[in-house]
Amino acid sequence: MNFDHILIRYGEISTKGRNRRIFVDRLKRNIKEVLADFPGLDYEGTRDRLYLHLNNERHEEIIERLQYVFGIQSFSLAIKCESDINIIKEKALEAIKSLYQRHDTFKVTAKRANKQFPLDTNELNYQIGSHILINTEDLTVDVKNPTINLRVEVRKEATYLTCYDYKGAGGLPVGSSGKGMLLLSGGIDSPVAGYLSLKRGVELEVIHFFSPPYTSERAKQKVIDLTKELTVFGGSIKLHIVPFTAIQEKIQAQVPENYTMTSTRRMMLKIADILREKQQALALITGESLGQVASQTLESMVAINDVTSTPILRPLITMDKLEIIEIAKQIGTHDISVRPFEDCCTIFTPASPKTKPKLEKVSRFESFVDFDELVMEAVNRVETMIITKNKEDEFSHLF
Numbered sequence: 016m017n018f019d020h021i022l023i024r025y026g027e028i029s030t031k032g033r034n035r036r037i038f039v040d041r042l043k044r045n046i047k048e049v050l051a052d053f054p055g056l057d058y059e060g061t062r063d064r065l066y067l068h069l070n071n072e073r074h075e076e077i078i079e080r081l082q083y084v085f086g087i088q089s090f091s092l093a094i095k096c097e098s099d100i101n102i103i104k105e106k107a108l109e110a111i112k113s114l115y116q117r118h119d120t121f122k123v124t125a126k127r128a129n130k131q132f133p134l135d136t137n138e139l140n141y142q143i144g145s146h147i148l149i150n151t152e153d154l155t156v157d158v159k160n161p162t163i164n165l166r167v168e169v170r171k172e173a174t175y176l177t178c179y180d181y182k183g184a185g186g187l188p189v190g191s192s193g194k195g196m197l198l199l200s201g202g203i204d205s206p207v208a209g210y211l212s213l214k215r216g217v218e219l220e221v222i223h224f225f226s227p228p229y230t231s232e233r234a235k236q237k238v239i240d241l242t243k244e245l246t247v248f249g250g251s252i253k254l255h256i257v258p259f260t261a262i263q264e265k266i267q268a269q270v271p272e273n274y275t276m277t278s279t280r281r282m283m284l285k286i287a288d289i290l291r292e293k294q295q296a297l298a299l300i301t302g303e304s305l306g307q308v309a310s311q312t313l314e315s316m317v318a319i320n321d322v323t324s325t326p327i328l329r330p331l332i333t334m335d336k337l338e339i340i341e342i343a344k345q346i347g348t349h350d351i352s353v354r355p356f357e358d359c360c361t362i363f364t365p366a367s368p369k370t371k372p373k374l375e376k377v378s379r380f381e382s383f384v385d386f387d388e389l390v391m392e393a394v395n396r397v398e399t400m401i402i403t404k405n406k407e408d409e410f411s412h413l414f
Contacts, residue, residue: 018092026088042188087183120157187216204302206348211330224259234356309368
């Protein structure tokens with residue numbers, strides 16, 4: 016069957032009012048980026064549809080990529096024809112003949128978006144269905160559970176025929192909700208938080224804290240690989256590698272052991288917030304789940320958050336670990352996250368971290384060291400990579 020179009024249906028975008036055009040334009044831009052190596056595609060958008068005109072492209076690969084683009088509810092391979100009933104019937108018969116096998120069932124689901132078309136929906140269903148039955152063998156009608164559901168959309172500019180819907184990723188187009196900075200460790204949780212943020216339209220940049228020689232180059236590579244997996248859903252992503260060794264060593268030397276985790280998280284947020292401001296992002300994003308570990312109690316969050324007034328998004332806050340693991344497996348990050356290369360948080364985890372730290376205490380412990388100087392030194396030594404699915408380009412000392 017020679018399908019000549021892909022019909023893309025909007026999801027949540029359809030509920031938007033005056034701002035709908037902004038979301039549609041962003042979705043179109045994201046699709047063009049995902050399909051950049053298909054230069055022959057033509058794009059045509061309407062209020063509730065986007066049409067890709069195929070020019071002998073490999074539609075199987077296009078379908079595979081579109082399933083990961085946020086903002087798409089569903090899409091279908093389609094045949095475009097003139098809105099003439101005789102032409103529609105012949106194209107419908109051609110489509111059915113290319114798909115059906117003995118003892119298959121079918122139904123016609125017509126939609127008359129063009130109210131000036133002379134036949135109403137019921138008449139369209141009847142005429143197209145009758146034409147198919149007369150000109151085929153071993154094919155019967157089943158209106159409840161057909162093998163083939165031939166959908167016919169009669170629009171003012173043309174008619175589109177489809178036989179199968181592919182499920183889209185849903186959500187909002189990446190970039191339509193502003194930019195956020197994801198604190199990405201090498202664990203299971205933070206990549207899932209990144210994925211869920213992308214689904215809500217947030218453009219991501221990633222921050223990773225790297226503490227050689229305590230953490231290895233393999234741990235760094237794990238984070239690069241996790242970021243690559245996220246590019247499937249949101250296009251290229253900037254990854255900022257923060258040298259964190261000097262700060263962690265100073266924390267270990269100056270802060271009581273049960274408060275080192277709290278102080279470490281505070282320094283991470285300070286650095287992340289400076290990078291956020293430089294990159295003109297609007298929020299920080301973490302993989303925290305309430306009560307999962309000592310640094311994720313409400314008391315800990317109060318003490319840690321005190322270093323910034325920037326909004327901190329926590330997409331996993333109410334999820335349990337099994338729910339998070341399930342999503343990680345679905346999006347392809349789980350097997351990377353469980354590689355046995357530890358990040359700086361894991362290496363320096365105290366034996367008995369404080370679960371209810373006091374803000375005044377951690378502030379006093381930190382007051383004996385000029386952490387601001389160490390923080391700015393780390394910021395000035397950040398290495399930034401632009402990660403794509405197939406490669407990464409590194410720009411050292413970007414700031």
